[in-house]
Amino acid sequence: MNATGHRTRLICSLSSPSFRQVREGMLAAQIKGADMAEVRLDLLRPLPDANTIRDLLASAPLETIATLRPKRQGGAYEGDESTRLALLQAAADVATYVDVEDDVPLSQWPRGRVIVSHHDFASNAPDLERLVKTLCETPAEVVKIAFTANSPVDAMRALDVLHHANKPMISIAMGEAGVLSRLTCAKFNAFGTFASMDRESGTAPGQPTIEEFLNLYRWRRITPKTELYGVIACPVAHSMSPAIHNAAFDSCSYDGLYIPCLVEPPAESFDAFMDAAISRPHLDWRGFSVTIPHKKHAIDYVGAKNCDDLSVQIGAVNTIVLAPGKPPRGVNTDYAAAVDSLCKAMGIERADLAGMKISVLGAGGVARAVVAALAHHGANITIHNRTTQRAKELAEEFACSWGELAYAHNTPADVVINCTSAGMHPNLESSPLDSIPTGAKVVFDTIYNPIETKLLVQGAARGTRTVSGLEMFVRQAAEQFEAWTQTPAPLDVMRNVILKRLSPD
Numbered sequence: 001m002n003a004t005g006h007r008t009r010l011i012c013s014l015s016s017p018s019f020r021q022v023r024e025g026m027l028a029a030q031i032k033g034a035d036m037a038e039v040r041l042d043l044l045r046p047l048p049d050a051n052t053i054r055d056l057l058a059s060a061p062l063e064t065i066a067t068l069r070p071k072r073q074g075g076a077y078e079g080d081e082s083t084r085l086a087l088l089q090a091a092a093d094v095a096t097y098v099d100v101e102d103d104v105p106l107s108q109w110p111r112g113r114v115i116v117s118h119h120d121f122a123s124n125a126p127d128l129e130r131l132v133k134t135l136c137e138t139p140a141e142v143v144k145i146a147f148t149a150n151s152p153v154d155a156m157r158a159l160d161v162l163h164h165a166n167k168p169m170i171s172i173a174m175g176e177a178g179v180l181s182r183l184t185c186a187k188f189n190a191f192g193t194f195a196s197m198d199r200e201s202g203t204a205p206g207q208p209t210i211e212e213f214l215n216l217y218r219w220r221r222i223t224p225k226t227e228l229y230g231v232i233a234c235p236v237a238h239s240m241s242p243a244i245h246n247a248a249f250d251s252c253s254y255d256g257l258y259i260p261c262l263v264e265p266p267a268e269s270f271d272a273f274m275d276a277a278i279s280r281p282h283l284d285w286r287g288f289s290v291t292i293p294h295k296k297h298a299i300d301y302v303g304a305k306n307c308d309d310l311s312v313q314i315g316a317v318n319t320i321v322l323a324p325g326k327p328p329r330g331v332n333t334d335y336a337a338a339v340d341s342l343c344k345a346m347g348i349e350r351a352d353l354a355g356m357k358i359s360v361l362g363a364g365g366v367a368r369a370v371v372a373a374l375a376h377h378g379a380n381i382t383i384h385n386r387t388t389q390r391a392k393e394l395a396e397e398f399a400c401s402w403g404e405l406a407y408a409h410n411t412p413a414d415v416v417i418n419c420t421s422a423g424m425h426p427n428l429e430s431s432p433l434d435s436i437p438t439g440a441k442v443v444f445d446t447i448y449n450p451i452e453t454k455l456l457v458q459g460a461a462r463g464t465r466t467v468s469g470l471e472m473f474v475r476q477a478a479e480q481f482e483a484w485t486q487t488p489a490p491l492d493v494m495r496n497v498i499l500k501r502l503s504p505d
């Protein structure tokens with residue numbers, strides 16, 4: 001058990017071919033906050049002799065695992081097996097642990113503390129239970145199993161192994177889809193998890209850095225009771241939601257962890273992920289953010305009877321709330337966030353939207369949520385879209401007017417709301433409008449990257465009040481936080497996380 005309350009070691013894997021860099025890397029890993037270093041002896045060039053290995057490991061400022069992985073198990077060692085085992089034995093004299101592959105005959109295992117390991121780079125270990133049983137029957141002190149994740153469901157299978165473990169274990173689903181197995185294993189007192197030094201030096205796909213473990217994913221705060229949340233998306237790597245929600249949990253001392261979940265597009269993958277999450281109470285899943293391409297799949301999964309009326313009208317939810325013993329609930333926080341951002345900027349109540357002339361640009365998912373909410377509050381809406389047929393269909397559904405995007409500047413409006421992607425990073429020079437309609441008092445761009453779009457610059461130049469999509473983004477996240485935790489969201493903390501990420505240095 002370490003000083004922070006859990007025993008799971010943060011292990012930095014060092015994969016440099018240079019002795020000097022590995023020596024420096026051990027020190028750097030310790031300074032960055034790792035508990036242990038894995039030294040990949042097979043990657044060093046030239047291949048070290050026994051004395052060099054002892055010297056290198058003896059100089060380590062933190063606990064070590066010595067690994068000399070043969071090619072047949074995904075490593076770089078190509079020499080003969082007896083030399084490899086002799087070198088591992090030399091490592092075992094000094095290293096805290098040695099990693100020995102499960103195909104090495106028991107009689108030849110080096111003395112010392114042994115981690116028996118099995119790596120499957122080709123499949124998701126369909127015979128996982130049998131494999132784990134075999135590995136656990138060996139005399140090794142620690143069992144390590146790493147297999148390829150086809151989806152986050154495989155990551156949950158890796159966590160099941162830890163949940164049922166009767167000896168110290170490392171259980172990892174490799175790849176971006178498996179990252180939750182790396183991030184949450186401390187909940188089950190795993191022996192350790194692997195972190196890379198920095199983005200460039202990762203030894204395995206999906207391996208977060210030490211800094212990400214400690215600062216973004218609250219590694220030192222994870223307890224067996226930590227409740228899990230995630231963003232379901234594809235792609236998910238660039239989502240800012242883990243940063244915003246983990247910072248909010250931290251500032252409220254809430255025992256939660258928020259993780260990216262890469263779920264592929266078909267609805268079947270979404271359903272399989274949700275079924276796997278809900279059928280594992282030991283994981284303590286309490287909620288999900290849902291984004292492209294799963295917002296409709298989410299409402300289909302939870303069912304209309306478990307969503308509010310406006311979400312059903314929109315046909316999409318971006319939030320799922322899970323509570324033990326209750327059916328999953330769907331919430332759409334996008335529409336409320338859009339309406340509240342606008343009302344706050346104008347200093348009005350939602351009821352004051354009745355009769356207000358509002359031009360909505362776009363007819364995609366965000367436009368649909370915005371139009372549904374504004375129509376609900378009685379605004380007088382005109383929808384303009386590049387593909388006019390889509391504007392017409394959306395307008396007919398919510399009893400609005402519609403028109404071509406190219407003529408939107410001629411439509412009289414008190415408020416213009418951009419729900420198109422025109423102007424979104426990296427297309428900073430585009431704008432959905434050539435000019436702002438005469439008489440417009442407010443221009444609201446739902447785009448949040450960049451914070452100040454070309455459209456907002458045009459609006460400011462005309463003296464209109466401008467509202468960035470940043471406010472909507474922060475508010476939709478804040479409403480998710482409140483739906484999950486029943487606690488007021490720390491809006492300023494959440495806003496500052498996004499501002500820091502999006503503001504130029």
Ligand code: NAP
Nearest residue numbers: 362363364365366386387419420421422446447469472473
């Ligand atoms: P979507 O469903 O793909 O819809 C995209 C919309 O943008 C469509 O109306 C499309 O017109 C239009 N469009 C795309 N490129 C265009 C261009 N070059 N010129 C004019 N119109 C163009 O996407 P969405 O989910 O609604 O997202 C739309 C925007 O909302 C995104 O840019 C995003 O930044 C923003 N957003 C903000 C938040 C927030 O919290 N602030 C959350 C989510 C999204 P066609 O129908 O003609 O293709």
